[in-house]
Amino acid sequence: MHPLGLYLTSFSYQEIEKKLRMAKSTSSDAQMLIRSLRTAYAATPTNLKIIDLYVVYAIVTAVIQVVYMGVVGSFPFNSFLSGVLSCVGTAVLAVCLRIQVNKENKEFKDLPPERAYADFILCNLVLHLVIMNFLG
Amino acid sequence: MWWLLNSLNIPLSVETVCVFTAPIFSANAAWATYLLTKEVKGTGAGLTAAALLAMVPSYISRSVAGSYDNEAVAIFALILTFYFYVKTLNSGSLFYATLNALSYFYMVCSWGGYTFIINLIPMHVLLCIVTGRYSSRLYIAYAPLVVLGTLLASLVPVVGFNTVMTSEHFSSFLVFVIIHMVALVYYIKGILSPKMFKVAMTLAVTIGLTVCCAVIAIFIASVASSPTKGWSGRSLSLLDPTYASKYIPIIASVSEHQPPTWPLYFVDINVLAFLVPAGIIACFSPLSDASSFMILYLAISAYFSGVMVRLMLVLAPAACVMSGIALSEAFDVFTRSIKFQAGDINSESSIAQNDVSNVDSNATTDKSETVSKEPSRKNHEKEKEQEIVKKVTSKSQNGKKLLVLPQEVSAVVILLLIALGGFYVGHCVWTTATAYSAPAIVLKSYTPDGLRVFDDFREAYAWLQHNTDVDDKVASWWDYGYQITAMANRTVIVDNNTWNNTHIATVGAAVSSPEKAAWEIFNSLDVKYVLVVFGGLVGYPSDDIDKFIWMVRIAGGVFPHIREQDYLRDGRYHIDAHATPTMLNCLMYKLSYYRFVETEAEGFDKVRRTEIGNKKFELTHFEEAFTTEHWMVRIYKLKLPKNRIQGKLKNKSSSETYSSNQTRARNTRRNPWQ
Numbered sequence: 112m113h114p115l116g117l118y119l120t121s122f123s124y125q126e127i128e129k130k131l132r133m134a135k136s137t138s139s140d141a142q143m144l145i146r147s148l149r150t151a152y153a154a155t156p157t158n159l160k161i162i163d164l165y166v167v168y169a170i171v172t173a174v175i176q177v178v179y180m181g182v183v184g185s186f187p188f189n190s191f192l193s194g195v196l197s198c199v200g201t202a203v204l205a206v207c208l209r210i211q212v213n214k215e216n217k218e219f220k221d222l223p224p225e226r227a228y229a230d231f232i233l234c235n236l237v238l239h240l241v242i243m244n245f246l247g
Numbered sequence: 248m249w250w251l252l253n254s255l256n257i258p259l260s261v262e263t264v265c266v267f268t269a270p271i272f273s274a275n276a277a278w279a280t281y282l283l284t285k286e287v288k289g290t291g292a293g294l295t296a297a298a299l300l301a302m303v304p305s306y307i308s309r310s311v312a313g314s315y316d317n318e319a320v321a322i323f324a325l326i327l328t329f330y331f332y333v334k335t336l337n338s339g340s341l342f343y344a345t346l347n348a349l350s351y352f353y354m355v356c357s358w359g360g361y362t363f364i365i366n367l368i369p370m371h372v373l374l375c376i377v378t379g380r381y382s383s384r385l386y387i388a389y390a391p392l393v394v395l396g397t398l399l400a401s402l403v404p405v406v407g408f409n410t411v412m413t414s415e416h417f418s419s420f421l422v423f424v425i426i427h428m429v430a431l432v433y434y435i436k437g438i439l440s441p442k443m444f445k446v447a448m449t450l451a452v453t454i455g456l457t458v459c460c461a462v463i464a465i466f467i468a469s470v471a472s473s474p475t476k477g478w479s480g481r482s483l484s485l486l487d488p489t490y491a492s493k494y495i496p497i498i499a500s501v502s503e504h505q506p507p508t509w510p511l512y513f514v515d516i517n518v519l520a521f522l523v524p525a526g527i528i529a530c531f532s533p534l535s536d537a538s539s540f541m542i543l544y545l546a547i548s549a550y551f552s553g554v555m556v557r558l559m560l561v562l563a564p565a566a567c568v569m570s571g572i573a574l575s576e577a578f579d580v581f582t583r584s585i586k587f588q589a590g591d592i593n594s595e596s597s598i599a600q601n602d603v604s605n606v607d608s609n610a611t612t613d614k615s616e617t618v619s620k621e622p623s624r625k626n627h628e629k630e631k632e633q634e635i636v637k638k639v640t641s642k643s644q645n646g647k648k649l650l651v652l653p654q655e656v657s658a659v660v661i662l663l664l665i666a667l668g669g670f671y672v673g674h675c676v677w678t679t680a681t682a683y684s685a686p687a688i689v690l691k692s693y694t695p696d697g698l699r700v701f702d703d704f705r706e707a708y709a710w711l712q713h714n715t716d717v718d719d720k721v722a723s724w725w726d727y728g729y730q731i732t733a734m735a736n737r738t739v740i741v742d743n744n745t746w747n748n749t750h751i752a753t754v755g756a757a758v759s760s761p762e763k764a765a766w767e768i769f770n771s772l773d774v775k776y777v778l779v780v781f782g783g784l785v786g787y788p789s790d791d792i793d794k795f796i797w798m799v800r801i802a803g804g805v806f807p808h809i810r811e812q813d814y815l816r817d818g819r820y821h822i823d824a825h826a827t828p829t830m831l832n833c834l835m836y837k838l839s840y841y842r843f844v845e846t847e848a849e850g851f852d853k854v855r856r857t858e859i860g861n862k863k864f865e866l867t868h869f870e871e872a873f874t875t876e877h878w879m880v881r882i883y884k885l886k887l888p889k890n891r892i893q894g895k896l897k898n899k900s901s902s903e904t905y906s907s908n909q910t911r912a913r914n915t916r917r918n919p920w921q
């Protein structure tokens with residue numbers, strides 16, 4: 112083969128190889144990312160995981176309600192609103208609880224966990240009282 | 248409250264409760280101001296701010312005993328909501344977050360100005376995130392408020408679904424989403440190593456941008472489809488001050504919605520206007536979340552108070568808090584320096600001031616007053632200080648570099664500050680006594696002969712009550728609606744609470760039209776008496792002729808046949824010989840100036856300072872029923888329609904047709920033989 116032609120093909124081959132390596136690295140990076148996320152998350156204590164599960168459940172319920180409204184129509188709008196907002200509300204309150212109960216959180220070191228749970232229950236009571244009123 | 252007191256067997260009439268509600272709530276507002284400022288700075292600042300709010304004229308104007316306006320309660324709710332927000336921000340407990348939401352609900356119930364809160368708090372959250380002060384307490388303070396607050400606000404019937412439909416609330420939802428994303432980012436940053444975090448960021452940014460663009464596109468499409476882009480008229484008039492005057496004359500005509508003049512700032516918040524900048528600087532020296540919130544609150548309310556006089560009321564608590572902070576800091580500095588100079592303080596902070604104080608004590612030897620005493624005292628102090636310096640040298644790093652001023656200067660300044668406070672108190676008391684205490688119905692003026700009292704309003708209302716039938720309806724401009732209803736006990740057509748623009752425009756059209764057309768409009772409304780207020784004889788400036796421009800504008804907004812240009816000559820309103828014929832023939836002119844030439848003024852209008860144009864005329868469709876002593880209130884009765892005679896006269900009456908927009912409900916039977 113002509114030497115220049117050889118050089119050209121090898122050059123382009125190197126470029127293609129580099130691109131393939133980058134693509135592989137991003138996908139492998141993504142895999143490493145997911146793996147590290149999973150390992151880091153597995154390290155959290157169980158009670159926090161329970162709270163996280165509760166948050167996920169609340170959000171899934173909210174999504175189901177939105178889809179249902181999309182299918183059926185939003186006639187009793189206040190019921191829809193109160194339903195969705197109650198799910199989002201308990202999710203938010205659970206996240207707040209998680210923040211307060213998390214032992215690694217330095218800001219809430221001297222907050223006794225009983226106080227955090229009591230606050231959470233009180234807020235939920237108020238939230239559900241309002242929801243019941245608004246449900247129609 | 249009346250119900251509660253009655254159930255406790257304290258018999259009070261509803262009127263008493265109404266009269267005293269406002270002062271009770273303003274006392275509560277002062278207490279709430281103390282709490283708020285205590286959270287921001289400390290108890291000293293709190294007490295000063297509460298004392299300032301207790302007397303500030305702007306708030307007193309709304310909460311005088313007897314004025315049963317909802318703003319007295321609303322300002323209390325506003326300050327309370329802000330207090331709970333700041334408290335949650337500082338402490339991070341969910342309990343206060345719940346209280347925050349509940350007091351926000353109270354605010355929604357009491358005033359339409361709650362949109363101020365629901366936009367200010369998201370702005371502050373955004374400010375904190377952008378300046379890097381995000382913390383989990385911010386999340387706890389904001390997120391439950393949004394959810395609970397939206398729910399509670401939807402409970403109030405006036406607001407209803409506006410919470411999720413109008414643009415006024417969208418900022419809270421937007422910041423809700425933003426704060427969740429920021430929280431997620433911080434959480435992931437916490438559990439991942441830095442390299443992984445970078446990878447996560449690149450992934451997230453690419454995905455997030457696409458999702459964001461899609462959402463924003465949908466959002467913009469849905470909002471742009473509504474004509475005013477989802478904002479209500481009131482909010483739009485706040486954001487763009489010229490909006491109301493162009494589109495909604497009725498909102499522009501309320502005198503409270505005009506922009507305030509510069510002197511009004513001084514009248515309403517007096518000395519605080521000078522102390523507020525000092526307070527802003529004092530807030531910056533330790534910049535915490537709470538003090539940044541106060542600065543933002545002050546800035547936004549200062550802008551809005553420049554748009555509308557009524558919103559000076561929202562500025563007042565912010566100004567009081569800032570001035571309270573400024574005053575207490577100033578007092579702190581000066582009293583500390585006096586105390587130090589007197590040798591009382593032996594704490595560690597004084598040791599750090601040694602270098603500074605040595606320099607300063609040399610400077611005071613210029614003062615001529617107590618030169619003989621000072622050097623001896625200062626020598627004694629210098630020896631004491633040097634001893635202390637030898638003992639504790641390591642602790643000198645501890646205290647801040649405090650500025651210790653000479654003793655005389657501090658004493659003089661403290662006396663001046665107290666004098667400033669005295670001026671403030673004096674001004675507040677004077678304003679309250681003259682401007683806000685006098686009942687608006689009985690007017691007084693001080694003439695060279697002594698005090699002259701104008702009791703015309705009550706005279707007119709009493710005449711109405713005694714000389715008309717119970718079912719008779721009275722038409723007047725809406726300013727007097729409540730007074731007529733309460734004191735004369737007669738039905739009115741429009742009053743202070745009418746928000747139906749067309750209704751008011753109908754009355755405006757009636758008084759701007761010629762006599763016959765006006766008679767027909769009033770007859771269709773079943774009106775028996777028309778009441779006008781006229782100040783030309785005694786010089787009462789805010790009478791109906793003065794408000795006439797607004798009547799024409801509001802009527803012109805709904806009825807296109809009333810054109811403002813018809814009443815103007817060279818772009819101004821005249822009532823003298825230069826006035827346009829439309830003006831000289833309209834009902835308001837005729838009713839105000841009927842028989843005016845027969846008075847001692849002989850046709851000279853004291854308010855407008857000209858002689859009137861059309862001096863002698865007769866009223867064809869109205870007759871004068873009553874005019875008060877100083878001609879301030881004039882009541883006219885609609886004349887009954889003339890008896891119709893078949894034949895010749897009927898033709899004449901059917902040919903007198905006026906403007907075509909009047910709905911002729913009667914069917915005029917045409918004579919078939921003519």
